[in-house]
Amino acid sequence: MGLKKRSPIWHPFTQHALQDEMIKIVRGDGAYLYTSDGHRIVDAISSWWVVTHGHCHPHIVSAIQEQAGKLNQIIFAGYSHDPAEEVAALLLKLAPRGLDHVFFSDGGSGSVEVALKMALGYWHNIGKQRIRIVVMQHSYHGDTVGAMSVGARGVFNVAYGPLLFDVTSVPFPASGREQATLDALESVCRNEIPAAFIVEPLVLGAGGMLMYPAWVLKEMKRICEASEVLFIADEVMTGWGRTGSLFACEQADITPDIVCYSKGITGGALPLAVTLCRGDIFDAHYSKDRTRTFFHSSSYAANPVACAAAKANLDLWQDSASRDRLASVATMQEQAIEPFRTDPRFANVRRTGTITALDLGAGDTGYLATIGPKLQAFFEARNLLLRPLGNTIYVMPPYCIAASDLDDIYTGIREAADALI
Numbered sequence: 548m549g550l551k552k553r554s555p556i557w558h559p560f561t562q563h564a565l566q567d568e569m570i571k572i573v574r575g576d577g578a579y580l581y582t583s584d585g586h587r588i589v590d591a592i593s594s595w596w597v598v599t600h601g602h603c604h605p606h607i608v609s610a611i612q613e614q615a616g617k618l619n620q621i622i623f624a625g626y627s628h629d630p631a632e633e634v635a636a637l638l639l640k641l642a643p644r645g646l647d648h649v650f651f652s653d654g655g656s657g658s659v660e661v662a663l664k665m666a667l668g669y670w671h672n673i674g675k676q677r678i679r680i681v682v683m684q685h686s687y688h689g690d691t692v693g694a695m696s697v698g699a700r701g702v703f704n705v706a707y708g709p710l711l712f713d714v715t716s717v718p719f720p721a722s723g724r725e726q727a728t729l730d731a732l733e734s735v736c737r738n739e740i741p742a743a744f745i746v747e748p749l750v751l752g753a754g755g756m757l758m759y760p761a762w763v764l765k766e767m768k769r770i771c772e773a774s775e776v777l778f779i780a781d782e783v784m785t786g787w788g789r790t791g792s793l794f795a796c797e798q799a800d801i802t803p804d805i806v807c808y809s810k811g812i813t814g815g816a817l818p819l820a821v822t823l824c825r826g827d828i829f830d831a832h833y834s835k836d837r838t839r840t841f842f843h844s845s846s847y848a849a850n851p852v853a854c855a856a857a858k859a860n861l862d863l864w865q866d867s868a869s870r871d872r873l874a875s876v877a878t879m880q881e882q883a884i885e886p887f888r889t890d891p892r893f894a895n896v897r898r899t900g901t902i903t904a905l906d907l908g909a910g911d912t913g914y915l916a917t918i919g920p921k922l923q924a925f926f927e928a929r930n931l932l933l934r935p936l937g938n939t940i941y942v943m944p945p946y947c948i949a950a951s952d953l954d955d956i957y958t959g960i961r962e963a964a965d966a967l968i
């Protein structure tokens with residue numbers, strides 16, 4: 548087989564030599580995407596985990612339209628605007644209690660870089676030598692150099708290895724082996740006196756939709772606190788309802804020292820991210836001494852139109868209907884995944900909140916598992932947007948998904964197994 552056509556657009560995470568013509572999407576509505584040649588696709592992964600209430604939600608669309616004609620960009624140093632201030636106030640109200648400040652950026656990776664810089668800046672400014680970052684095995688925190696450094700090493704970043712900084716990793720708390728993770732974290736916190744521990748709460752996304760229970764999250768926070776290690780929660784994916792609560796940390800009843808939100812923060816309409824922190828981290832930078840300034844910005848930080856979309860999203864979350872919807876999606880997801888628990892072709896059939904995942908048995912595993920592209924082609928032919936992580940299939944729908952569409956998704960998954968193994 549020859550190579551596929553070169554493409555003037557270099558798409559993300561795409562091997563163009565193996566890529567067929569891209570599917571062109573012209574319109575999105577709720578859980579559906581419409582192609583230029585008239586097909587309707589069910590978006591089973593919320594367009595890479597960002598769309599929460601559905602594509603083109605009318606409340607968010609009208610907020611964007613209104614703001615776009617009023618003020619669509621302004622420097623955010625020395626200047627402020629209502630959409631940012633409203634978003635910040637609502638975030639501080641909805642996020643775990645004890646977070647006092649909001650720093651805006653434009654994407655998840657950026658929000659992680661900000662979190663790491665806040666942590667290092669904190670220790671530097673209070674005059675303590677703490678620089679090491681502790682991470683969890685299989686984590687993903689983004690694709691910029693700092694975010695890659697704290698993420699799992701592998702095929703994604705082997706070429707950039709020399710640029711990445713050293714971290715200490717604790718094992719993933721797999722079922723039955725949670726104590727090993729806690730012991731490792733305790734030992735690292737005691738012996739290495741690290742600056743911070745960064746972790747995806749409850750679900751490790753790109754690392755394979757790996758799930759662990761809230762009590763482990765709570766214990767990890769307690770261990771960090773005992774050694775004054777800053778606890779950074781990367782809720783870029785888990786935030787905005789995915790795990791069944793608005794934020795995953797709520798389920799462990801913890802307040803991280805620093806937390807990152809992005810993806811669903813605008814309901815999936817526009818790029819935006821925030822990093823929230825506790826007062827003492829801000830205070831370590833709060834001084835008449837200008838060298839203690841937090842030296843970070845991005846050109847579009849707190850873009851007013853993106854903030855208006857986030858404000859509209861926050862409005863929706865203040866309505867109990869959105870929370871009720873989460874519960875019903877979780878129930879539908881559980882019913883749909885249940886039969887797979889006894890299907891021997893699948894392993895690790897799991898669910899946390901609105902996210903389900905299952906590993907297709909047989910053959911190689913990992914992100915480059917040979918079954919991956921075959922699965923994807925199979926789903927594409929059935930007008931399902933699913934994008935397995937190697938042999939791990941997961942379903943992370945927008946919350947407006949209909950039961951009948953979930954049926955189609957799981958029928959597709961069952962038939963993929965029938966056809967391919």
Ligand SMILES: *Cc1c(COP(=O)(O)O)cnc(C)c1O
Nearest residue numbers: 654655656687688689752783784
């Ligand atoms: C997607 C993701 C990121 C990176 O976000 P981008 O907006 O793609 O830069 C960081 N952390 C987690 C947990 C993610 O899922």
